[in-house]
Amino acid sequence: LLAITMGDVNGIGPEILAKSLARPEPWAWCQPLVVGSVDALEEARRFAPECPVPIAGDAPVPRVVGVAVCEAGQPTPERRPGELDVEAGRAAAEWIIAATRRCLDGRVAGMVTCPIHKVGFQRAGYDFAGHTDLIAHLCGIQDYRMCLFADEMRIVHNSAHCSLLDAIAAITTPRIVDSVHIADSALRRMGIASPRIAVAGLNPHAGEAGAFGREEIEAIRPAIQACRERGMNCSGPYPPDAVFRLMQRGDFDVVIAMYHDQGHIPLKLIAMDKGVNVTLGIPIVRTSVDHGTAYEIAGKGVADESSLIAAVRLAAQLAGCGVGEHA
Amino acid sequence: LLAITMGDVNGIGPEILAKSLARPEPWAWCQPLVVGSVDALEEARRFAPECPVPIAGDAPVPRVVGVAVCEAGQPTPERRPGELDVEAGRAAAEWIIAATRRCLDGRVAGMVTCPIHKVGFQRAGYDFAGHTDLIAHLCGIQDYRMCLFADEMRIVHNSAHCSLLDAIAAITTPRIVDSVHIADSALRRMGIASPRIAVAGLNPHAGEAGAFGREEIEAIRPAIQACRERGMNCSGPYPPDAVFRLMQRGDFDVVIAMYHDQGHIPLKLIAMDKGVNVTLGIPIVRTSVDHGTAYEIAGKGVADESSLIAAVRLAAQLAGCGVGEHA
Numbered sequence: 096l097l098a099i100t101m102g103d104v105n106g107i108g109p110e111i112l113a114k115s116l117a118r119p120e121p122w123a124w125c126q127p128l129v130v131g132s133v134d135a136l137e138e139a140r141r142f143a144p145e146c147p148v149p150i151a152g153d154a155p156v157p158r159v160v161g162v163a164v165c166e167a168g169q170p171t172p173e174r175r176p177g178e179l180d181v182e183a184g185r186a187a188a189e190w191i192i193a194a195t196r197r198c199l200d201g202r203v204a205g206m207v208t209c210p211i212h213k214v215g216f217q218r219a220g221y222d223f224a225g226h227t228d229l230i231a232h233l234c235g236i237q238d239y240r241m242c243l244f245a246d247e248m249r250i251v252h253n254s255a256h257c258s259l260l261d262a263i264a265a266i267t268t269p270r271i272v273d274s275v276h277i278a279d280s281a282l283r284r285m286g287i288a289s290p291r292i293a294v295a296g297l298n299p300h301a302g303e304a305g306a307f308g309r310e311e312i313e314a315i316r317p318a319i320q321a322c323r324e325r326g327m328n329c330s331g332p333y334p335p336d337a338v339f340r341l342m343q344r345g346d347f348d349v350v351i352a353m354y355h356d357q358g359h360i361p362l363k364l365i366a367m368d369k370g371v372n373v374t375l376g377i378p379i380v381r382t383s384v385d386h387g388t389a390y391e392i393a394g395k396g397v398a399d400e401s402s403l404i405a406a407v408r409l410a411a412q413l414a415g416c417g418v419g420e421h422a
Numbered sequence: 423l424l425a426i427t428m429g430d431v432n433g434i435g436p437e438i439l440a441k442s443l444a445r446p447e448p449w450a451w452c453q454p455l456v457v458g459s460v461d462a463l464e465e466a467r468r469f470a471p472e473c474p475v476p477i478a479g480d481a482p483v484p485r486v487v488g489v490a491v492c493e494a495g496q497p498t499p500e501r502r503p504g505e506l507d508v509e510a511g512r513a514a515a516e517w518i519i520a521a522t523r524r525c526l527d528g529r530v531a532g533m534v535t536c537p538i539h540k541v542g543f544q545r546a547g548y549d550f551a552g553h554t555d556l557i558a559h560l561c562g563i564q565d566y567r568m569c570l571f572a573d574e575m576r577i578v579h580n581s582a583h584c585s586l587l588d589a590i591a592a593i594t595t596p597r598i599v600d601s602v603h604i605a606d607s608a609l610r611r612m613g614i615a616s617p618r619i620a621v622a623g624l625n626p627h628a629g630e631a632g633a634f635g636r637e638e639i640e641a642i643r644p645a646i647q648a649c650r651e652r653g654m655n656c657s658g659p660y661p662p663d664a665v666f667r668l669m670q671r672g673d674f675d676v677v678i679a680m681y682h683d684q685g686h687i688p689l690k691l692i693a694m695d696k697g698v699n700v701t702l703g704i705p706i707v708r709t710s711v712d713h714g715t716a717y718e719i720a721g722k723g724v725a726d727e728s729s730l731i732a733a734v735r736l737a738a739q740l741a742g743c744g745v746g747e748h749a
Contacts, residue, residue: 255626256627258636260635356663361688362663364688
């Protein structure tokens with residue numbers, strides 16, 4: 096059982112949910128529990144008539160009967176596609192809280208989140224930078240890792256939403272060891288026996304033996320050494336402008352990126368909006384679409400459900416639902 | 423008349439030179455003057471019999487007769503493909519010096535460089551990090567800009583071969599203004615009337631209004647403003663993980679990257695080894711292949727001349743040889 100939160104009802108969340116549930120794949124990977132509005136999903140079925148009918152409740156429903164939708168006691172927000180609305184923000188936040196609680200108490204095996212609008216969410220009084228901060232807070236975790244996965248490209252970021260100077264300050268041996276360990280554990284859960292982990296350098300040419308910076312020598316190499324001693328199949332540091340090509344051609348299962356853009360630049364270029372955002376380092380399985388609410392196309396039927404499909408599949412893999420790496 | 427230096431005779435330089443000169447395009451763009459070894463080029467003709475015969479001398483030669491090769495008084499180094507040799511390093515350096523002098527005194531309109539091996543070059547007693555430092559030194563310039571061009575992707579780096587911390591220290595308004603100005607001038611020389619220049623941010627999401635770093639607010643925005651006031655068609659700062667896609671789809675003619683890997687990661691991923699390295703901010707036209715000596719495949723006839731062809735074309739464009747942007 097996987098929880099899928101609807102996100103902001105005025106964004107493309109309900110539409111990509113209906114389009115995804117109309118397809119057979121998600122049902123093969125998991126038993127879905129939508130956490131959101133019955134009415135909003137019913138409306139979105141006009142774009143995807145094959146989507147099973149929404150049935151209010153927490154219990155899983157066979158696909159031929161319908162799809163379970165948990166409203167978590169929220170009044171259904173009015174639907175005004177493309178408009179910022181505080182009530183929609185509040186409902187989106189409460190659905191995330193409900194899904195996270197169900198993950199923590201084991202009622203669901205993981206959660207997948209559709210996009211929220213950060214401003215609506217914050218105006219509704221939720222004092223978090225976004226989704227992930229709220230989820231981590233509910234899990235009692237301050238320090239998690241933001242990851243981007245897209246097909247054979249998997250990137251775990253040593254740090255994410257901070258200045259580049261702060262990202263450099265986070266290049267410490269213990270933190271990099273944690274990043275490698277988090278990546279190793281996640282890929283093992285996905286069924287990769289001995290994940291091949293590449294650690295990127297921080298500086299051009301991975302520092303060129305100290306000529307262009309010493310972080311590789313002082314922090315990154317010792318971390319790689321420590322991980323190898325613990326039995327992880329980890330190597331590097333690799334020149335940042337080469338390592339993603341090496342992963343693309345199949346040399347590695349995952350790259351540890353030293354800062355947000357080191358990983359985001361290549362992945363956004365290669366995977367466009369087909370990537371999946373994964374939060375690792377928290378005690379629950381959580382994936383997310385790699386795009387926003389897309390207010391400008393909400394309610395028009397033109398939204399692309401690929402990222403949500405990929406996010407559901409990855410959550411099922413991480414939750415050990417028996418979905419193979421190459422399923 | 424464009425000078426093309428042969429680089430290290432034990433690398434793939436002679437082979438890619440012969441293969442390029444066997445093709446009609448370079449002759450349509452310029453009158454080539456090889457600066458290198460007659461014997462080495464003659465030997466490499468076995469991989470490209472259509473290459474005109476090398477003729478020693480400084481004067482241009484019609485293609486039907488041969489190709490002019492200036493040896494610059496260097497004894498021909500022994501050819502041992504794939505082997506590091508100090509004499510080959512010395513010859514490569516002297517050919518670069520000869521070509522640069524010919525650019526400076528106007529005997530040639532620009533120069534294109536084939537790869538050298540940094541170690542051979544340095545062991546021969548040339549105390550420079552590489553090609554570009556030597557050329558800049560001969561031009562009396564300390565501060566130049568390293569650029570990567572590949573088809574519609576053009577990237578000018580605000581800084582290049584230094585640590586990421588030093589690159590952040592180089593994020594100053596005057597330096598960014600210089601970077602934009604250098605890009606603007608180069609693209610105008612290439613025949614683009616009002617180059618559309620995108621300036622990347624330094625931090626994730628271009629700083630997200632100061633939440634993830636203040637360099638955008640304190641240095642980058644003022645530089646963009648100053649450039650716009652001077653009439654340059656310049657905008658930004660853009661999120662680093664979006665701006666290269668925008669250029670790829672045709673929104674911009676060039677991106678100003680804030681550090682080496684911000685530009686190198688996307689370009690190496692998209693253009694593989696088909697890119698051209700350009701040195702801007704020096705008083706001569708200089709382009710270079712975007713790969714090394716490739717000792718491991720030297721002398722085997724399998725080297726790819728695409729990057730050299732592209733480098734010759736770009737040098738001809740920058741030198742105003744009448745090669746259109748889309749020729």
